[in-house]
Amino acid sequence: MRVKARLFATLRDHLPEDASDNMVEVELSEEATVGDLLDELAVPADEVRVTMVNGRARPRDWELEPDDEVGIFPPVGGG
Amino acid sequence: MWLIRINMTDRSYSVEEAPDTLETMGGRGVTSTIIHDQVPPLAHPLGPSNKLVFAPGTLTGTAAPSSGRISAGAKSPLTGGIKESNAGTAWAQHIANLGIKALVIEGQPEEKGTYWLIHLTWDDEEERPSVEFLPAEDYVGRDLFEVFPKLYERFGDRVTIAGVGVSGEYGYANSGIVYNDNNKRPSRYSGRGGLGAVMASKGVKFVIADPSGAPRREVVDRELFNQGRRKMREALGSHAITQPEGGLNMYGTAVLINILNEAGGLPTRNFSSGRFEGAAKIAGESIFEGIKDRAGEEVFNHGCSPGCIIQCSNTWLRPDGSEHVSCIEYESDWALGANCGIDSLDDIAEMIRLCNAYGFDTIETGTTIGVAMEAGVLPFGDGQGAINLIEEMGKGTPMGRILGGGTEFTGRAYGVTRVPTVKGQSMPAYEPRAVKGIGITYATSTMGADHTAGYTIAPEILAVGGDEDPLSPEGKAALSRAFQATTAFIDSIGHCLFIAFAILDIESGFEGMVEECNGLLGTNWTTDDVIKIGSEVLRKERAFNEAAGIGPAHDRVPEFMTYEPLPPHNQVFDVPKSALDSVYDEL
Incomplete structure (x- = not known):
């Protein structure tokens, strides 16, 4: 299945060269999880604080569905 | 003293x-x-x-x-x-x-x-x-x-x-x-x-x-004070959000634009949506890249005052590389940007510059213009029109004086029902329908709608100091109460509220904060005293408000948020009144 992943802030350094802006489309096996997506993108797990699937925070073992949109964030804060 | x-x-x-x-x-x-x-x-x-x-x-x-x-x-x-x-x-x-x-x-x-x-x-x-x-x-x-x-x-x-x-x-x-x-x-x-x-x-x-010639401040227990500030310094210096060249120092507070947008909690076009299609263009990442392009090098942010480790303030540049404004904060960026449907950082920068020139609160200004747009005074997305309105405010024209009265006043002048205020003060950059805990803070704070009064965004969106589902109202009254009391303490001792990102995650930093105070003052506070001392401040504020005629009936979000579902999650503000009342009843 294909999903769309967006990498934000410092994680943009891990975007593949063919990424458009901060978004990349990734081909994953059925039943792949958020954690599998991070592995596929080679984003170090300890740099990631928040992962959102379709706008909801989801854990690493969350199973993805085709066409899911995943936002991947390092620790961020502001006010 | x-x-x-x-x-x-x-x-x-x-x-x-x-x-x-x-x-x-x-x-x-x-x-x-x-x-x-x-x-x-x-x-x-x-x-x-x-x-x-x-x-x-x-x-x-x-x-x-x-x-x-x-x-x-x-x-x-x-x-x-x-x-x-x-x-x-x-x-x-x-x-x-x-x-x-x-x-x-x-x-x-x-x-x-x-x-x-x-x-x-x-x-x-x-x-x-x-x-x-x-x-x-x-x-x-x-x-x-x-x-x-x-x-x-x-x-x-x-x-x-x-x-x-x-x-x-x-x-x-x-x-x-x-x-x-x-x-x-x-x-x-x-x-x-x-x-x-x-x-x-x-x-x-x-x-x-x-202060030339004034003596140095007496510190009761210098050793304890130094131990406390060392712990604080280590916490701030090692947390990914607050450390040098970390999230705030690199991208500024507007690093929040993307994550709130992703969560569907970025108020857009006068609180009619939780997502803004132009978010990426005004986000902290774009500010950093924009400054880099115009300066010809990467520029990290500066502090608001001497002795700050976090240093989150940027300086936006004009296309020719000259200074335009310092600084584009998340709140200003959102209020004058997403909330008005404006996606040009140069327009936003100009509006902030005008606010600084005339003395306006950027949040109240952006939400006021948002209501004026809702009223049809100008279309959403009209950057130049918004700039002109701030000029009118600064010149004191009749229109400017209406807008200068604030968001609620402007809503009344134009008969608008979608007016995002509590106790007369406009909401900042987090949507209560998409982030329920911050809605409770807005509703119940002694200050009117105020994110800094009890920043539950940390556990609800940022996974700092906990992990809470932003769409659920469960347990959020107690969460907001604890944040409001802790904040009243931090606002009293004079640390920047952003230390919270580090000390919510790093326990020794929290201890250090209390030791700094004990060392300076000779007190014997424990970490448990933080909420007690903060609660005392809140009780006085609450008592003043009640005597001024502001009571539990005012601890509510505006009615439209209870019946108008907010995209993309299509949520209304469904926190029961009893939960809102419990914030101060159980203080």
């Missing part, structure tokens, strides 16, 4: 030892105590009975990192309740260096429209601060970018400044108190709640502080 009372009716003053009851208090604890004890709750905010109180935080002026904070307090012309508006500036440290616990400005000149400048210096012979009144007519009606250099020219490069722009002179409920930043810009603000109008109503245009 000293308590200075200035009576602007006859320009008399007294300098006295601060009472013992204030001995272990600072910042918001001091301002809210004095207002609770001494301001008649039914006083007109712009009349002679209101008092404007400045108090530096307990730790302000010491070597504790990121502690250059001032609390400004009064009865608010925007909310009709108590107000504490907190800012980071070297002026706070100068007031503390002068040994001033509280500066209380009372009364008002009989002749409206006369303005004075107050010059605070250290008197070596008397060994206490001294007060001088100077005429300020030359500075009235002027752009603050024009006036600040004149003040530095007159009083020297080492002074610091607090003051008001034309917004205060007009008596707008949207008017902040401006302070200098580290580069002598008029850019740091006690923005919220209309305190600029209170200051101007006293006939005070500027307060210049010069």
